[in-house]
Each structure stands twice: as C-alpha cells, then as structure tokens.
Amino acid sequence: MKRNTIQLKENLIQAGIDEIRQHGIDMLSLRTIAKSCGVTHGTPYRHFESKESYLKVVLSRLSVFLSDEINKGIELETSAAEQLIQIGFNLIEFAKNYPYYFEALFIKFPFKYMEVTEETISPDSDLPGFNTFKYIVLKLRKEENFNNSEAESLLHFWSFISGLAIISNSPIGTDLDNETVLTTIRHMLDIYIKGEKL
Template sequence: MKRDTDKLKENLILTGVEEIKQNGIDSISLRTVAKSCGVTHGTPYRHFESKENYLNTVLKHISTLLDGELIKDVDISQNAKEQLIQMGVNLINFAKKYPNFFEALFIKFPFKYMKFTDKTISDTSDFPGFSRFKEVVILLRKEEKFINSESESLLHFWSFISGLAIIAGSLVGNELDNETIKNTIRSMLEIYIKGERQ
C-alpha cells in the first residue's frame, strides 16, 4: 500500500513538472493534474494538503533538474570566477531549453521560496539550483575580498545572469552563442570585481 501511495505521489509531481514544461506555471491546475493521473480531484490535496505545498514540491523537483544543468562542465578546481562564468552559461542554456521552467523558478515564483535580508538571500525550501549558485558567489566574494554585503553580490549576479537569460531566450537573443554569452559574463564579472577592489 505504501509503495502505491509513494508511486502515486511521484506521478502527481512528475505530471505537474510536465504540465509546467509544456504550458507554464500559470496554467497548472490540481484538477487537471488529478485527471491526467486518473484519480479524483481531491487526491492531490490528500497528498500535499494545498496547491501551494504541491507547487513547492514541483518547483523543488524542477530546481533539482536545474542543479544538474548548472554543474555541467563546471571545474571545481578552477577559481570561483571561472566556475560562475560556466554556471551562467549553463543557466542561460537551461532557460533556452526549458523556458517555462526558467519562468517558474526565476520570474514567477522566486519570492515564494526565497528570503531577502540585509546580509544574504536564503532559500527557505531547500532549492538546490539556487543553493549551488549561492555557494559559488560566496566563494568568489572570499577570493576577491568583496566589501559589499553578500545579499548585494547575490542580487547583482542573479539579476544580471537572469536578465541575460531572458534576452538570450528572446528572438533578439537567438544569435547569442555560448562563446558570446561566456565573454559577456566574463566582462561583467571583471567590471564588477574591479569596482569592488576600489
């Protein structure tokens, strides 16, 4: 019985992930998810209690996918700047490949699972994609001896790379190849680091 319950719960999550991938987070409905899984519309509520809890679980699943994409070709023996450049390229490629996932995580719902303070930005729900990015930014701050707050660095880098991802996913950005993206991120980081050293 437990195995069937776990299997159904996983099916509900994966159905939500696929729904977001195909149609975006705004179109997701627990009734539609239940119907796709062949269960009554009350079943998702029995497993997740609310739509918000369900979405949080689905977004965590998507964030785990993002985490796997973020670390592709990242060489942890390199300095934080080089790691962050590769992560930026990977995030932009993720946004191009999965535009609805990117929108759900970085445009529609970031403030649902993130807490901003004067000192830092923390994810309140264990979203590994953002956690990985944060680790590298903190390492860069240490290597480059930044004087600004951790939250400022996180917000600056996150907004720059997310903004670049939005441009890269647009019709205008279709011309941006990985080398151009990498050079753009490198240039921004060098300007930022130079500003922090003064």
C-alpha cells in the same frame, strides 16, 4: 497499499513537472494534475496540504534538475570566477532548453520561497539550484575580498544572469552565439570584481 500511495504521490509530482514543461506554471492546476493521473480532483489534497505545498515540492524537484544542469562542465579546481562564468553560461542554456522551467524558477515564483534580508538571501524550502549558485557567489566573495553584503552580490549576479537569459531567449537573442554569451558574462564579472576592489 503503501507502495501505491508512494507511487501515486510521485506520479502527481511528475505530472506537475510535465505540465510546467509543456504549458508553464500559470496553467498548472491540481484539477488538471488529478485528471492526468486518472484520479479524482480531491486526491492531490490527500498527499499535499494545499496547492502551495504541492508547488513547493514540484519546484524543489525542478531545482534539483536545474542544479544538475548548471553544474555541467564545472571544474572544481578552477577559481570561483571561472565556475561562476560556467554556471552563468549553463543557466542561459537551461533557459533556452527549458523556458517554462526557467520562468517558474527565476521569474514567477522564486521570491515566494526566499527570505531576502540586508545580509543575505536564504531559501525557505529546498532549492538546490539556488544553493549551488549561492555557494559559488560566496566563494567568489571570499576569493576577491568583496566589501558589499552577500545579499547585494547575490542580487547583482542573479539579476545579470537572469536578464541575459531572458534576452538570449528573445527575438534579439538569436544573434547571441555561445562565444558572445561567454564573453559577455566574463566581461561583466571582470567589471564587477574591479569595481568591488576600488
């Protein structure tokens, strides 16, 4: 019986991930999830307190996937700047390949699960993808001796990379090849670092 409960909970989570991949997070409902798993509409509430707690679990799982994707090709012995360039490129590829996942994690819901203070940004749930990004930005701040706050650096880089990902997925982004994207990220980072050293 215990195994069936664990498996059903996993099925409900996977159904949410599949629903977001196919239709986006706005179309997600626990009734639809229950139907796709062949259970009554009240069943998800027995495993998750509310739709909000269900979404936290699903988004955390998506964030694990994001973390795996943005870490591809990262060479740990390189500088934080080089690692951040690769993460930025990988995030843009993630947005192209999984547009609804990107929308859910970076546009629709991220700030519901984060505390933004003058000093920093801290997730209040398990978001490994954001934590990977934050770790590299903080490493860059240390390597380059930035004077601004952690929160400012995180917001600046998050805004730029997210914005570039949105543009890359738009009709005007079809002309942005991989080399152009890498050059743009590298150029932005160079300007930012030089600006922080003035």
